[in-house]
Amino acid sequence: xxxxxxxxxxxxxxxxxxxxxxxxxxxxxxxxxxxxxxxxxxxxxxxxxxxxxxxxxxxxxxxxxxxxxxxxxxxxxxxxxxxxxxxxxxxxxxxxxxxxxxxxxxxxxxxxxxxxxxxxxxxxxxxxxxxxxxxxxxxxxxxxxxxxxxxxxxxxxxxxxxxxxxxxxxxxxxxxxxxxxxxxxxxxx
Numbered sequence: 001x002x003x004x005x006x007x008x009x010x011x012x013x014x015x016x017x018x019x020x021x022x023x024x025x026x027x028x029x030x031x032x033x034x035x036x037x038x039x040x041x042x043x044x045x046x047x048x049x050x051x052x053x054x055x056x057x058x059x060x061x062x063x064x065x066x067x068x069x070x071x072x073x074x075x076x077x078x079x080x081x082x083x084x085x086x087x088x089x090x091x092x093x094x095x096x097x098x099x100x101x102x103x104x105x106x107x108x109x110x111x112x113x114x115x116x117x118x119x120x121x122x123x124x125x126x127x128x129x130x131x132x133x134x135x136x137x138x139x140x141x142x143x144x145x146x147x148x149x150x151x152x153x154x155x156x157x158x159x160x161x162x163x164x165x166x167x168x169x170x171x172x173x174x175x176x177x178x179x180x181x182x183x184x185x186x187x188x189x
Contacts, residue, residue, distance in 0.1 A: 001040040002070065003184075005031045007077040009167060010115065010176075011046025016167045021048055028170040033177035034184070043071070051081040052095040059102055067104060073184070074105045077113040077154075079136055080166065089135035093143050100147060111150045113180070114140045116157065121165025152183050 005011050013029030015022050026032040035042040045066050053059055067074065078099075082092040100107065114137035118125050137155040144151035157179045160172040168176060 001038070001072045002043070003034075003040055003073045003075060004043040004045055004067065004071045005075045005077075006067070007046045007075075008050040008081050008115075009046065009048040010080075011044060011077055012048055013044070013046065013173065014048050014167055016162050016164050024170055024173065028173050030168070030173040030177040030180065033174060034181055037177065037181050038184070049081055050078060051085060052078045052092065052099050054095050054098060059099075063104060069104055069106070071105060071109065073109055073111060074103070075111045075113060075180075076100075077115050079140070080115045080118070080133065083118075083129055083132050083136065084166075089132045089139045092132075092136060093139040096140065097143050097147070100149065107147060107149045111152060111184070112140060112144055113152045113154055116154045116159040116161065119161055119165040121161070122163045125165055152180065154179065 011031060013023040013031070015024045023029065029044070031042050031044040031046070053062055079092045079096060082095060083089070087095065096112070100110065100112070103110065115133075117133040117136070118130055120130065134155070137153045141151055141153060154176060157175060159176050160169045161167060162169050162172075
């Protein structure tokens with residue numbers, strides 16, 4: 001099975017202690033952990049700072065370089081950076097729905113994962129951002145039901161976050177991989 005994971009810094013495996021974009025080692029990144037657990041091919045298309053692609057040049061670049069219909073499953077976990085840039089949960093969900101409608105991959109091969117909500121931390125997130133990040137999973141669930149796509153709500157998984165309140169710890173990556181492994185195995189048989 002060939003699985004592509006499209007996401008932001010938490011998919012990339014960013015280590016916030018590095019300050020320059022370093023990653024956790026492969027044994028501490030959820031994408032690599034899932035590859036080892038399943039024996040499947042996982043393609044990590046995580047990128048620090050990535051928001052939901054919505055501009056024509058972003059979509060064209062993804063279509064040329066990344067996303068095609070050769071993947072058996074496309075796991076998407078995006079939206080946190082949209083919230084950080086000022087969008088609320090509803091606007092972020094509208095952006096995600098528009099992105100999903102553009103995808104060259106059939107929607108029955110897409111797993112949308114709501115990112116864990118942000119927590120108070122060193123970055124000093126304002127209350128509005130914390131509240132909107134808590135609402136995102138519910139908004140994504142409604143949209144996923146409407147589109148009939150596969151959805152996972154990681155806000156229920158109690159993922160440990162680092163000092164900044166946004167990025168997974170090493171244990172957070174392991175916990176995320178365990179939960180996602182259970183869901184993917186259940187759905188793929």
